[in-house]
Amino acid sequence: MDAILLQILNGLDKGSAYALIALGLTLIFGTLGVVNFAHGALFMIGAFCAVTLQKLFSLSFQTIDETQTDFLGNPLKVETPYVEAWFGPEVGASIIDWSVPLAILFAIPIMLLVGYVMERGLIKHFYKRPHADQILVTFGLAIVLQEVVKYFFGANPIQTPPPEALNGSIDLGTMIGFDPNAIIYPIWRLVYFGFAVAIIGAVFSFLQFTTFGMVVRAGMADRETVGLLGINIDRRFTIMFGIAAAVAGLAGVMYGPLNPPNYHMGMDFLVLSFVVVVVGGMGSLPGAVLAGFLLGVLESFASTTWATTTIPGINQIIIYLVAIIVLLLRPRGLMGRKGVMED
């Protein structure tokens, strides 16, 4: 029992990332009808927002401290980050410590802007072109974004530690009545999961309970009619593209502490996220979320020693296998509407 629970928990963090990226992909596909191969790159840019902010906070100046000397008797040079100088050592240190969560605030405007520019500058011209062209141009864009990030940040993964308070693990088992040490779980993964649930909830309630969301949903169902009613639906869809980019970016920001960001993390996630979208049903938002968590948990179960000894390598291929089976047996995906991209 506790082993099963542990595997489910283990799958949740990856599942959260899959769900968030797939949610953004589906938003874009559902509103604009565009297959965005650059979505993984947006995830990566989000992660590098956190990296950038951390670097900015850690910018420091050198002072010569006369009271301390090194072993030769020379005065020691002390590096003081600017934030510590400005806000006092304690507040400054905690700002640096909390740079990853703070990066959320930093990333939202950046990602909205990136999404807006991407849609207005590039994607807009591809609505009328075939899906193959959309795939190709966004694939090209993904390469470019990836290489730009590589140029500025190098090819190596960059450590982005979580805040001290959220580092380490807690014993979840004791809280719900299992033996101590049965379920030890890193806190940050719980944070990530909670964050993902919050974002998903926010996106859904935004679509469900606001006038803007209502118009967007109407546009997803029948773009032409909404346009004929005198509503500027293109503008709203552009904003939705920005929101989808922000969702992917936020998923990336918080993912840094789980896995040090590198420039190709987006590509790694992109393929899997597409699989998730297809499994969930192209154009279905709940389907994308459900499939994301489902596949994340499945992957975690497939990585257990029991599974890998029964079928070697099952952990590497399980997601693709599921996708192939789903596509062949139920082409519209788990929760896809009938007739949407069902060919």
Added chain:
Amino acid sequence: MFGLNKKDTGLLIIVGILTLLAPFILNPFPADSAMAQFNAGYPDLMQRFVIFGIFAIGFNILFGLTGYLSFGHAAFLGVGSYSAVWMFKLLSYNVIPAIALSVVIAGLFSLLIGYVSLRRSGIYFSILTLAFAQMSFALAYSVLSNPKFNLTNGETGLQVYADDPQILQGANAPDLPHLFGLPMRATYTLDIGAWSFDFNAGYYLCAVVMMVVFYLAIRIFRSPFGMMLRAVKSNQQRMNYTGLNSKPYTLAAFVISGMYAGLAGGLMAAMDPLAGAERMQWTASGEVVLMTILGGTGTLIGPVLGAGFIKYFENIFSKINDNVLHSWFAILPDGLEDAVVFIIHPFIGKGWHLTLGILFMLVVIYLPGGLVEGGQRVSNWFKRRKSGADDAPSGKTEPAE
């Protein structure tokens, strides 16, 4: 000639002459001059030109004719490489059985994947092929390299070891891939004045193979079968409504292009008897898509041009470094020189992929027909200027097939 019309025969002959004379054409600069780094006439690169040319020709038979965008073609290339190396391990270093097996295995493998993937079309097809290719990559990379059943040798890559059986390997046969005793690495260097030209056995084998498959591709493009594939591309629904089952045609196209990829993989292993899983990764599949689009989808010569273009610039761009740039712009004043070098720096050397990505985007946005369409536009423009403005342009561009 060979059942082709005049235009196609001309194209085939031109391509033939160009490939056979490639060692001369690609080495236009004297060996010791500063421009020698733009020479592409060394065996390794020339082999890559034709091998990726074959790969792209095959991909174009699927994508260019039927419009099915496969994002997993590198899997077939990898399978071809693995089968060729296994032939080296088991039989001998002779390349003929190796290449034959790689084509057959890749064909069977693509039959399997194609049969499943082609049940869907459009974006689903792309994602299915992508999933299959990534699965093959994962399998080759880790799963199929366990000690009990080592098919791919994992991260190290499959290679020939001294204790392999090689049952047909003759006592004095070369210890390298060879064609009935002629080693693939045999290179004859011809020095004329300051120039030196390399004639490599492996390159000429690849070139001859490419001529054959290029000829086959022309025949496929011109055949009723090719027409049928084009019909599928332009309107599959209508084909279905007329009562035609298009699946066998698309499947045949898929298998043919898979066999082309397998052939390319086999040749790759024949040039260098090593097969690694990274050849199957989806970025490798993306590369062949890039080549085909860049050259011109659905045209005969486009994919070969695209492959040559990408491989040439990949090689040249990666070689240029800041020192080279400084020597080029040395005539500029110092500050300006540094500025120019600073601007160009991200695009060269390791930044080649950035250049490629930008180029690719520009091509998809402005020139969906690729280099071939670009060439046609330029030539049309010249023609129009010559014939005068009143001779209204037909506006219709005939694909150069």
